[in-house]
Amino acid sequence: MTGHAPITQNLQLRTLGDAVVTRGGQPLEWPARSAEDLLWYLHAHPGGAYRADLLMDLWGLEDTPAAANRFRVALHRLRATLGSVDAVAEVRGRYALHPDLLTASDTAALQEGLQAARLARTDAEREEALRRALACVEGEYLPQVRADWVEEARAYWRSARVRAHVSLALLHCARxxxxxxxxxxxxxxxxxxxxxxxxxxxxxxxxxxxxxxxxxxxxxxxxxxxxxxxxxxxxxxxxxxxxxxxxxxxxxxxxxxxxxxxxxxxxxxxxxx
CATH class of the missing domain: 1.25.40.10 (Tetratricopeptide repeat domain)
Structure with missing residues (x-):
């Protein structure tokens, strides 16, 4: 990462049942749809993605100079809206969200709760962790997005919340x-x-x-x-x-x-x- 301004700490990303970014509880205003689309694409690909894949998946464009310029504009707007040039990093040609942004997402809370449930020593601890995991879930992952590139991530997070519900049900069944x-x-x-x-x-x-x-x-x-x-x-x-x-x-x-x-x-x- 560069030495620029740190990632804003009061950002929250909601993706499970909605697609909203808030700062201090207030939704961000997007200067262009392309910047928001880029954010959600990168969130769905936490390991990062190459520019050519981004261009084709998001806008159906080949990686031409004109398309690359469109990407640079969207990237600049995304970084500016999130408040830091480090919000999106480029490492060996792959673009990815800063880890702090992923941690500020409801998917991270769901994952943390499931992990805590697996490590719980008692049923009471396990139930508390599962309920904490499900408290952040309001529905499907990025429900507003209608594109092929979101389906793999959507299936993953659907499976995660189903596991949480089933695990909780089994605890109740046992009692x-x-x-x-x-x-x-x-x-x-x-x-x-x-x-x-x-x-x-x-x-x-x-x-x-x-x-x-x-x-x-x-x-x-x-x-x-x-x-x-x-x-x-x-x-x-x-x-x-x-x-x-x-x-x-x-x-x-x-x-x-x-x-x-x-x-x-x-x-x-x-x-x-």
């Missing part, structure tokens, strides 16, 4: 906190309907416990319809069987069934919370 487990699982499958089918099964049983068999069977029907329409597939046989059991009025707890199975519980004795 038989069915309403909280259903809430967390519902948010997970809403973010990514194609998460493991076992999570849909667990959500069905939680819904039956908390809202009744109708809600559980309705979730199964929605999931079955989604699979048919979006991927041309059908639920697994054990999911179909579970739906029939719930429809017949059984109150089933998958967590309890697994524990009882480990303890040698008879298969014909249904497990409930």
């Amino acid at each position: 038989r906190e069915c309403p909280l487990a259903a809430q967390a699982l519902g948010r997970a499958v809403q973010a990514d309907p194609l998460i493991g089918e076992d999570h849909h099964q667990r959500l069905m049983t939680c819904l039956a416990q908390t809202r009744g068999r109708y809600e559980a069977v309705e979730h199964y029907r929605r999931y079955r319809r989604y699979l048919r329409q979006e991927v041309g597939d059908t639920p697994m046989p054990d999911t179909v069987e579970l739906a029939e059991r719930l429809k017949a009025g059984e109150l089933i707890c998958l967590e309890a069934e697994r524990e009882l199975g480990r303890a040698g519980h008879r298969e014909d004795e249904p497990a409930t919370c």
Whole structure:
């Protein structure tokens, strides 16, 4: 990095559910759309990107002198808006955001919370870390951006928040906190309907416990319809069987069934919370 002015410390980048940069709580005013586009592109590529890739991905331009000039103008405006020439560094031809800007982003808070949850020594610490991670998540990554270059990063951060919701749900399941487990699982499958089918099964049983068999069977029907329409597939046989059991009025707890199975519980004795 150069010896120019330090990165402004009160900048915050919101990307999960919005695409906004604030300074002291106030949104920044962008002098041109190209500068803002460049910021979000670099945020989605924290390892940096070459100018030729930037030009093609953002504006569909070959790396000609005219296009390079357009890039220099956008870069100058971005650095000026963020308040430091060091906001974007160029190292061996690759352009990247300053690490402090990445740290000031909600994605960094999500990542930090997930890491703290992995290292937590107790369930209480793990739950606190997961809730801290999810507190910064309001939706999809850069929802306003409609471009191919954002899809890889969007899928990554969607997966991260789904992991957080599922981990939180499993903690609640272990404590038989069915309403909280259903809430967390519902948010997970809403973010990514194609998460493991076992999570849909667990959500069905939680819904039956908390809202009744109708809600559980309705979730199964929605999931079955989604699979048919979006991927041309059908639920697994054990999911179909579970739906029939719930429809017949059984109150089933998958967590309890697994524990009882480990303890040698008879298969014909249904497990409930």
